[in-house]
Amino acid sequence: MIPVNTPTLLGNEKQYLLECIESGWISSEGPFVKQFEEKFSSRVGRKYGIAVSSGTAALDVAVESLGIQKGDEVILPTFTIISCIHQIVRIGAIPVLVDSDPDTWNMDISQIESKITEKTKAIMAVHIYGLPVEMGPLLEICKKHGILLIEDAAEMLGQTYREKPCGSFGEISTFSFYPNKHITTGEGGMVVTDSEELAEKCRSLRNLCFQNKQRFIHEQLGWNYRITNLQAGIGLDQLERLDESFARNGELRDLTQHCSVRSQDFSYHMMMLINAKNIFWVYGLVLLDERLCEAKPAMNLLEENNIGSRPFFWPWHKQPVLRKMGFFRNQTFPVAEKLAHRGFYIPSGLGLENNQIEEVVTIIKEKIK
Ligand SMILES: Cc1ncc(COP(=O)(O)O)c(C=O)c1O
16 A cells, blocks of 8 residues: 655654663653753744643644634635634534635635624634745734734744745634644644743643642643654654755655646646745645546545545534534635535545655556546
8 A cells, every 4th residue: 555644753862762761851841841842943944932731632733823713703614624623613612704715725715804893802823734834914914903813833844935934824823733744743733922920821831731839739620732852852853854854845846746636537736826825734635527527436446456546625614523513504616616516635645655646657657437
């Protein structure tokens, strides 16, 4: 089977892990956690980094830290992962959805202003699959209406917009280190910000809101979202090799394009904006309307030929869990629906060999009509 993703653990990960085991520092108290936070935040141009146990945890902490409350509205794309909406809904805030742009697959910025009300507290920008959200116009909207910006850069470590790193735009921004990302810690994530106050809140929320003076007396509810020294050690090494991983990701993308998966059967993720080039974190294909086949049978065909693939996100207005809660009844977002029904991504992970990419492309051309 050619997997969709395999991580590369080729550097000093073993050495860092051995250090943890020999020193006995395996919990979140170990020294690698702080080192990882400092190196990571400086790499994405932020003052503070708070390492947590996943990208989902990072989003929970970020939303909570901004003081979003019951009845507040948060604008976000319908085409994204569940992690983005968890904490908004749990707080009792109201998610307000925006459809995708048909070319960038990101939230359609032109639809945002019509969704703003006096209850709008924040916008969550989620960079999808390799192309950044148009941050220029989005930042202007936030400034004009006094709205906070949460930036989910889970898939975007290494990517830039107007030469500024993704993850440097939000009041608070988040990353994931799941193994399909540009760097991995097995499971893990990071919140980054320039605000000392927000950083302090996030540190507290990550650690059950223990207090310094009276540890077991709590003023607020938090989580145990701590990351271990073992994970941070792996992250440190991965971070040292980020440029290498990023370059390899580019080679794989170029090879996929060179072998011309590009055909008349699919539409593709836009190659570039004026301000950023697509890094193709994953290589997505969307079957054209004229093709009878939808994503599911196409993916089954690939599986029969030992090629892994993954469906695109299922949009929020179609999710049973939220429909049952009374959200999004009678709302439609045609672009996101089309992406969900007709889109899937093919092997794109850093651990792939060139000949595997060639094989994937050959099978797609032969089998998917
Ligand atoms: C855009 C986006 N946000 C958040 C997450 C959640 O990250 P994690 O899997 O580390 O919880 C992901 C995961 O892939 C993601 O793609």
